[in-house]
Amino acid sequence: MWLPIKIDEQRPEPLYHQIEVQLRGLILGGQLREGTALPSIRELAVSLKCSAITIRRVYQDLEAEGLIRTRQGAGTFVAGVDLTDREQHRLRRASEELERAVDAGLQLQCTIEELEGLFRDIVRTKSENKGDSPDG
Amino acid sequence: MDRQEQPAIRLDGVKAGREGFRLGPLHAEIPRGWVTAVVGANGSGKSTLFRTLLGLEPVTDGRLEVLGTPVVPHGDESYKARIGFVAESPNAHENPMTVAEKAEFASYWYPGWDWQRYRRLAARFGVDEGAKLKKLSKGTRRKAELAIAMAHDPDLLILDEPSSGLDPFIWKIWMEELQSYLENGDKTLLLATHVTEEVKRLADNVLFLHQGRCLGLYEKDLLFDAWRSLLVRETSPGADAGKLRGVPGFCQMESAGPGLYRIEVEFAAGGGLEAYLQACGFQVLESRRLELEDILGCLIQKEEANVEPA
Numbered sequence: 534m535w536l537p538i539k540i541d542e543q544r545p546e547p548l549y550h551q552i553e554v555q556l557r558g559l560i561l562g563g564q565l566r567e568g569t570a571l572p573s574i575r576e577l578a579v580s581l582k583c584s585a586i587t588i589r590r591v592y593q594d595l596e597a598e599g600l601i602r603t604r605q606g607a608g609t610f611v612a613g614v615d616l617t618d619r620e621q622h623r624l625r626r627a628s629e630e631l632e633r634a635v636d637a638g639l640q641l642q643c644t645i646e647e648l649e650g651l652f653r654d655i656v657r658t659k660s661e662n663k664g665d666s667p668d669g
Numbered sequence: 670m671d672r673q674e675q676p677a678i679r680l681d682g683v684k685a686g687r688e689g690f691r692l693g694p695l696h697a698e699i700p701r702g703w704v705t706a707v708v709g710a711n712g713s714g715k716s717t718l719f720r721t722l723l724g725l726e727p728v729t730d731g732r733l734e735v736l737g738t739p740v741v742p743h744g745d746e747s748y749k750a751r752i753g754f755v756a757e758s759p760n761a762h763e764n765p766m767t768v769a770e771k772a773e774f775a776s777y778w779y780p781g782w783d784w785q786r787y788r789r790l791a792a793r794f795g796v797d798e799g800a801k802l803k804k805l806s807k808g809t810r811r812k813a814e815l816a817i818a819m820a821h822d823p824d825l826l827i828l829d830e831p832s833s834g835l836d837p838f839i840w841k842i843w844m845e846e847l848q849s850y851l852e853n854g855d856k857t858l859l860l861a862t863h864v865t866e867e868v869k870r871l872a873d874n875v876l877f878l879h880q881g882r883c884l885g886l887y888e889k890d891l892l893f894d895a896w897r898s899l900l901v902r903e904t905s906p907g908a909d910a911g912k913l914r915g916v917p918g919f920c921q922m923e924s925a926g927p928g929l930y931r932i933e934v935e936f937a938a939g940g941g942l943e944a945y946l947q948a949c950g951f952q953v954l955e956s957r958r959l960e961l962e963d964i965l966g967c968l969i970q971k972e973e974a975n976v977e978p979a
Contacts, residue, residue: 542958547894575851579844584873584889585703585854 534572537564540581549587553594560600560611561622571601571609675737677701677825677857678722680883682731685721692717692881694731699876702854705886706868707861708965709878715861716757718878719829722859723754736825750779753823755814757830757861764803768796768813772820779821787820793842808834815843819850826850827859832867847871865961875961877968884968895936896964900955901946903928908950915949917942920967933959933967 538555540548559565571577574592578585592609595601603609638648676698684693692714699705707715720726721733724740733740738748763771768791776782791798794812802810811834818826832840844867850856851871862868868875868889875892877884901913910930913922918935925931930951936942946953959967 543956545956548890573852574854575848578873579848579870582869585851586873586888587890 534570535580536572536577538581540583548583549590552581552583552587553591556591557595557598557600558622558626560595561614561619562626563614563619565611567611567613569611571611573608675701676734677736678859679734680731681733683721683728683733684730685726685728686714686717686881687726690714690717690881692721692726695883697876697883697886699857699859699886700874701857703873704851704858704860704871705874705876706872706889707859707876707878708868708961709861710965712880713878714881715878716829717881719754719756719827719859719861722827723749723752750781750821751824753818753821753826755811755818755828755831757833759802759810759814765801767799767801768805769798771802771813772798772817775817775820779823781821781823783820783822786822787816790816790819790846793846794839806834808836808839811835812839812843819846822850823856825857825859829861830863831860832862832864844870868961877965879965879969879972882972884965884972892964893958896959896967897934897936898957898959898963899932899934899953900925901930901932901951902954903950904947904952905950912949913946913951916945920970929954933963935967 536556536559538552538559540551544551546554565571571592572580574585574588578588581588592601592603596603596609600612600614601609602612635648638651643651678697678699680693680695680697680699682694682696684691684695686692690712695718707718709715717726721728722735722740724746727742728740736748736751738745766774772787772791776784776787791813794816796809796813796816800809802813805813811831815828815831818828832843835843847858851858858871860867860871872889874886875889876886903910906928910922910924913919913930913932916932916934918937920933920935922930922932934942943953
């Protein structure tokens with residue numbers, strides 16, 4: 534099975550960290566549902582062009598966190614995610630993205646007041662548009 | 670996936686080779702259950718190492734253990750039945766045999782031989798079993814040899830430049846077959862290759878050889894995490910570029926334009942690299958992982974710098 538994990542060769546973070554963060558995100562974000570079979574260690578290593586030692590380390594970490602479980606002879610599966618964990622993850626991810634946007638704004642010499650004004654404008658426009666769209 | 674503690678291969682000060690080429694002394698433990706790629710230039714000793722592991726080249730000094738068996742003259746040779754081997758160049762004495770005859774011969778030699786597995790591999794690789802080995806092209810003969818070497822599901826598979834001559838379609842099938850061979854995590858693959866793509870896809874560890882000496886055995890991902898090419902820019906005009914040579918883990922540098930330099934470094938935990946650069950008046954613009962051959966180049970340079978003063 535294919536997983537939407539992308540390794541960025543330019544990033545300073547170690548490979549194992551990049552893979553672990555993304556796989557954790559896929560589970561906590563709900564893209565990988567409970568019971569989904571994950572690729573075998575070797576299969577994922579070959580497809581990401583990393584070492585099977587790295588994948589084993591990632592699986593062990595996520596298993597220790599209770600996000601996946603390994604059944605002897607059957608493979609590795611996504612475990613049930615606690616609702617609070619999922620909520621926390623969702624807010625943490627959103628907060629990271631907002632932080633990035635604020636950093637970009639500060640680099641452009643914006644004041645906090647300007648950024649707050651822009652934020653309110655954007656949110657207002659979005660919620661108006663959302664009201665129009667059928668899938669909102 | 671339980672890895673056994675005992676290494677697949679233990680090299681303890683091993684020396685081998687005849688006049689003209691000396692291998693060793695080598696110290697390394699090739700872990701069981703993983704893939705180790707042996708990387709080095711032509712003549713670095715890869716083939717001599719493999720022949721030594723198979724007892725085809727006498728150990729002149731040190732201790733060698735393969736699959737738990739000490740490799741000594743007139744010793745227990747039963748360990749060889751648990752190895753699959755494809756040599757860099759085919760055996761001339763097998764030239765008159767057909768593919769089927771070589772398979773037949775191998776089936777007597779290996780207790781674990783499985784005709785079904787052999788036929789499946791031969792079919793997937795598109796091997797013509799009736800053909801005489803000497804009539805086959807390099808790549809076609811290689812396909813037959815790979816099918817035969819894997820037919821007894823060996824504990825240790827040793828492949829010397831296995832993909833040379835394989836066309837891209839067969840190469841892909843071969844990669845799939847190796848992947849399923851490795852699936853359970855109890856097999857050890859030792860692979861000498863010049864093909865970086867094979868190292869990237871398959872290897873868990875990399876063993877570097879240079880002029881018969883070992884430049885180290887590294888976990889592949891940690892190796893690629895550690896070695897970086899940095900593009901740095903001077904932040905204050907007239908900063909001393911010579912100071913870049915003092916960067917922690919420095920290997921080499923080149924000019925990359927006015928006030929720009931590219932340096933190759935090995936990151937170490939707590940190395941203080943950024944702080945050092947800042948103090949010298951430089952700033953990192955870009956950090957990239959090095960390619961395998963560049964890492965080998967750096968390791969050779971380091972090795973030679975260590976050897977020269979002696």
